[in-house]
Amino acid sequence: MKKLLLLTLALLPLFATAKDNKKNDNSNPKYLEGAITFKDNKITFEDEIKVPSMSKDELYTTMLQWAEKRFVPDKKLNSRVVYTNKENGEIVASAEEYLVFSSTALSLDRTRIYYHFYIQTDNGVCKLNMSRIRYWYDENRDGGERYTAEEWITDDMALNKKKTKLAPICGKFRRETIDLKDELFASAKDNLGQKVLDNTTTENTATATTAKKTGTVAVSELPANLSEIAAAGKLTIKAGDKETELAASAWGGFGKLFNKDVAYIFVDKKQSDVIKAMEESSAYTVSFYKDKSADAEIIIECKKTMAQKLSVENELKSSKQDIDTNKEYIMYICEVTSAKLQ
16 A cells, blocks of 8 residues: 555656646647747747837836836846836846746746847837747756757757657747747737726716717717617727627727727627728727617727737736627727717
């Protein structure tokens, strides 16, 4: 019985690792050939956020606040913002953190990862760059082992010969590094979207006289129950020449972005025709119809500001109680240029 118990305890870490590998799917295309990109012969991950309505200074300030919260020292780990240049719109962070491969009560398999995170802001655009990646593995055993990303997570090292699966050892470094990269880029993007959500104002209560007004009005003069109007009638968005009906839950309400009125709308990622039309357009028209009538009662003209995929579990779920958490959404943030009551 004692021998059986010892054998079971010895095998637990192996079972935990196998379970982790299955959970993370070592055949997932996101980790396979083409997932690693190079610049000047160094592994470098890059992304770009387009925010036409935001100035260079606005983007710089917003992203600096994000970086100073994301890259902070933690006990033995020394992550911090190491360089800023507002005039050039540059922010550089030096990062040191842990990637955990598997963790049980009996074992902990992890590595330190070091990297630089570079942010470049300009009018309407924010560029992200993750580079200078290296690892310190098994640090508590004879000083551990040190690797650079270029010698450890390339296709030749981290994939099998057919390039259909992650390799047993290097593959876990590649998988967790790609997941970290995705988390960083998503967090930076969500930071801009979250700023709008944080500033979202509750739709103002409309008075009886407001309901009788027609023509151009201020956003604050629109009916307070736009969500109810959309649910009882219909909500459409027109991008280019295409007008499409959306679910009532797609309406996200109004907010403020740098003292400008904005509206935000959630579009199901599966509505590819709507997304394509919106990506190709510089302006949108959001219309509310009462009781399925032929003519729109409320028309909101918008100018493209930004489009952002947000996490349902975090931002969307907390801000929209009626959102379907089984779907993925793109949040479109639009500057309101005019609002009309018909």
